[in-house]
Amino acid sequence: MSVDPDKKMDLRRSELFDFQGVSMTHFFTDNWENIQNFQARPDDILLATYPKAGTTWVSYILDLLYFGQTSQERQTSIPIYDRVPFLEIMLPSMESGVDLANNLPTSPRLIKTHYPVQFVPKSFWEQNCRMIYVARNAKDNVVSYFHFDKMTLTEPDPGDWSSYLHRFKEGKMVFGSWYDHVNGWWKKKQTYSNLHYMFFEDMVEDTGREIDKLCRFLGLSPSVDEKKQITGGVQFDNMKKNDMVNYSAFPVMDFKISPFMRKGKVGDWKNHFTVAQSEEFDEDYKKKMKDPTLQFRTVI
Numbered sequence: 001m002s003v004d005p006d007k008k009m010d011l012r013r014s015e016l017f018d019f020q021g022v023s024m025t026h027f028f029t030d031n032w033e034n035i036q037n038f039q040a041r042p043d044d045i046l047l048a049t050y051p052k053a054g055t056t057w058v059s060y061i062l063d064l065l066y067f068g069q070t071s072q073e074r075q076t077s078i079p080i081y082d083r084v085p086f087l088e089i090m091l092p093s094m095e096s097g098v099d100l101a102n103n104l105p106t107s108p109r110l111i112k113t114h115y116p117v118q119f120v121p122k123s124f125w126e127q128n129c130r131m132i133y134v135a136r137n138a139k140d141n142v143v144s145y146f147h148f149d150k151m152t153l154t155e156p157d158p159g160d161w162s163s164y165l166h167r168f169k170e171g172k173m174v175f176g177s178w179y180d181h182v183n184g185w186w187k188k189k190q191t192y193s194n195l196h197y198m199f200f201e202d203m204v205e206d207t208g209r210e211i212d213k214l215c216r217f218l219g220l221s222p223s224v225d226e227k228k229q230i231t232g233g234v235q236f237d238n239m240k241k242n243d244m245v246n247y248s249a250f251p252v253m254d255f256k257i258s259p260f261m262r263k264g265k266v267g268d269w270k271n272h273f274t275v276a277q278s279e280e281f282d283e284d285y286k287k288k289m290k291d292p293t294l295q296f297r298t299v300i
């Protein structure tokens with residue numbers, strides 16, 4: 001995905017609007033018809049997340065599991081967002097996510113989405129595709145999203161932290177409410193058995209264990225050496241300095257404001273929430289998160 005440098009100036013911060021009951025920006029709805037008509041194949045793997053839950057991390061793990069041994073060139077010359085296309089994205093003067101996905105030469109095709117479960121194109125369900133959902137605790141998720149929105153110049157203006165936090169609780173974020181998103185996908189897991197639900201916090205706690213679980217789900221059995229290589233390659237510090245996965249070449253981000261690979265921690269929310277904000281957040285959280293089977297950790 002490359003962008004014409006002269007067109008870069010056309011990129012403006014977008015506005016949120018209600019799209020079928022979900023807050024969205026036009027970059028992720030402009031191509032709606034083509035997205036909904038996307039023809040999934042039975043071996044496609046769909047990686048779904050609420051933004052900032054660890055999408056890139058798991059994208060890279062999947063890419064290494066499937067293609068890490070096959071092509072060195074892929075690893076050194078194709079950025080992760082081209083290897084694992086973002087299905088719904090449509091940015092000015094860039095190839096759309098649908099076109100990128102349709103042009104993928106690989107099998108399986110690894111495809112990423114931030115859509116809430118009800119927006120997933122129907123062919124993925126019809127083809128019984130494997131899906132991986134990654135969820136992250138709400139407090140760290142909103143902090144990460146705040147920094148991302150500051151540095152990503154196509155996102156709505158995040159404003160100050162306290163108003164941003166308010167908006168998050170109201171679900172007025174791109175891709176809607178975090179609460180609806182994590183619950184919607186969790187509920188889906190009860191009826192759709194080809195869905196593997198993962199947690200960012202588990203990944204930080206023991207990446208190797210979570211890769212093992214992922215491999216069991218995918219029916220993969222990497223060698224000990226391969227597994228070691230992958231676990232090492234996907235560590236935060238290694239990904240941060242890997243230009244093919246750290247988004248340094250992505251045109252709409254301003255790394256002077258914040259890096260994409262920012263901290264990669266569980267509990268950074270404590271550096272952002274005041275005590276009062278945390279208490280209010282917890283009160284509101286209890287009202288919204290009624291399903292006792294879906295539990296998040298805000299510390300590990």
Ligand code: A3P
Pocket residue numbers: 049050051052053054055056057140143144145147204234235236237239260261262263264265268
């Ligand atoms: P922070 O902003 O808290 O650092 P996404 O890929 O969904 O946009 O998520 C980005 C978040 O995942 C960022 O969180 C980023 O630092 C974190 N992340 C990415 N790779 C990681 C890794 N290998 N280990 C830990 N965190 C990682």
